[in-house]
Amino acid sequence: MSSEAVSLTELTKTYGTVRAVHGLNLDIPSGQTVALLGPNGAGKSTTIGMMLGLVEPDSGRAAIFGGPAEQALRDGRMGAMPQEGGLPSRVTVQELLRFVAGTYRAPLPLEDVLAAARLTGEAGRRVDRLSGGQAQRVRFALALVGDPDLLILDEPTAALDVEARRRFWEGMRRFAARGKTVLFSTHYLEEADEHADRIVVVDRGRVVADGTSREIKRVAALTTVSLTVSGDSTTWLRELPGVTSVELRGGRAHLRCTDSDATVAAIAAAGAIRDLEVAPADLEDAFVALTAGSAATPALEGTSL
Numbered sequence: 001m002s003s004e005a006v007s008l009t010e011l012t013k014t015y016g017t018v019r020a021v022h023g024l025n026l027d028i029p030s031g032q033t034v035a036l037l038g039p040n041g042a043g044k045s046t047t048i049g050m051m052l053g054l055v056e057p058d059s060g061r062a063a064i065f066g067g068p069a070e071q072a073l074r075d076g077r078m079g080a081m082p083q084e085g086g087l088p089s090r091v092t093v094q095e096l097l098r099f100v101a102g103t104y105r106a107p108l109p110l111e112d113v114l115a116a117a118r119l120t121g122e123a124g125r126r127v128d129r130l131s132g133g134q135a136q137r138v139r140f141a142l143a144l145v146g147d148p149d150l151l152i153l154d155e156p157t158a159a160l161d162v163e164a165r166r167r168f169w170e171g172m173r174r175f176a177a178r179g180k181t182v183l184f185s186t187h188y189l190e191e192a193d194e195h196a197d198r199i200v201v202v203d204r205g206r207v208v209a210d211g212t213s214r215e216i217k218r219v220a221a222l223t224t225v226s227l228t229v230s231g232d233s234t235t236w237l238r239e240l241p242g243v244t245s246v247e248l249r250g251g252r253a254h255l256r257c258t259d260s261d262a263t264v265a266a267i268a269a270a271g272a273i274r275d276l277e278v279a280p281a282d283l284e285d286a287f288v289a290l291t292a293g294s295a296a297t298p299a300l301e302g303t304s305l
């Protein structure tokens with residue numbers, strides 16, 4: 001039996017002339033929390049649709065716990081929160097959850113689901129009279145009710161304000177702490193940074209980087225070393241090891257580096273250290289560099305860290 005919770009192999013999906021997902025490979029072992037990070041139209045929802053068995057791939061394979069998505073859903077092993085899901089009208093939150101719980105073999109107790117989704121106070125309210133944030137919590141509760149081993153969340157916090165977002169992540173982390181696997185898609189870099197063990201950056205239907213946020217920053221080669229220089233010749237700086245570009249501003253040189261340790265050592269050896277600063281890139285810089293379609297991007301395609 002496969003130990004991978006999710007295994008995507010050469011997944012491809014085309015809509016007309018748009019290649020939404022293009023030979024995408026991704027394995028997620030049980031217990032990881034993974035962020036699928038990418039700009040609009042990168043192919044995140046299509047990928048998730050194929051994981052859930054809702055979108056038929058043109059080619060390739062999506063396996064959940066080694067088998068088809070339908071099986072994992074039927075067995076209650078996979079729970080999903082789609083980006084927008086219609087909720088039925090004229091039922092209360094608890095009626096809906098009770099009904100859905102009845103379709104699973106070993107559902108969570110209703111009170112536990114209500115508490116995990118912070119819906120205890122709304123249990124008796126009609127689903128069609130809830131606020132957008134509350135409705136989103138009902139979707140989260142529906143994903144949790146079968147006590148799945150794998151939770152797939154497509155932009156789970158898109159409709160939430162800052163406080164609701166914070167509380168949502170608390171609930172998700174409690175779930176993950178039970179050894180569960182979580183995959184969520186997001187545009188929010190800080191969410192990926194804070195809540196995922198692993199970030200998979202997708203652009204134009206492919207994985208362009210895959211690793212911890214630290215590794216993503218490193219592969220994007222964006223550490224900046226800056227120092228005070230005299231004169232405006234930057235040739236010697238460009239030739240230092242690990243330097244990819246040099247910019248001169250207000251008497252300071254700003255070097256983008258792939259290996260800042262080597263760069264700093266070379267500056268020291270040249271006796272040129274003056275007001276030296278080393279700043280790691282933030283994840284946003286890395287994300288922009290990875291998805292900007294710059295000349296650097298193809299070299300990073302499929303980068304596995």
Ligand SMILES: Nc1ncnc2c1ncn2[C@@H]1O[C@H](COP(=O)(O)OP(=O)(O)OP(=O)(O)O)[C@@H](O)[C@H]1O
Binds near residue numbers: 018021039042
């Ligand atoms: N049902 C569809 N019919 C036609 N084109 C589609 C369909 N679904 C997605 N696409 C196209 O496929 C590409 C990938 O879309 P997808 O929704 O998977 O990206 P995404 O990364 O989830 O984007 P977003 O963050 O905006 O939700 C886009 O160009 C989109 O317009």
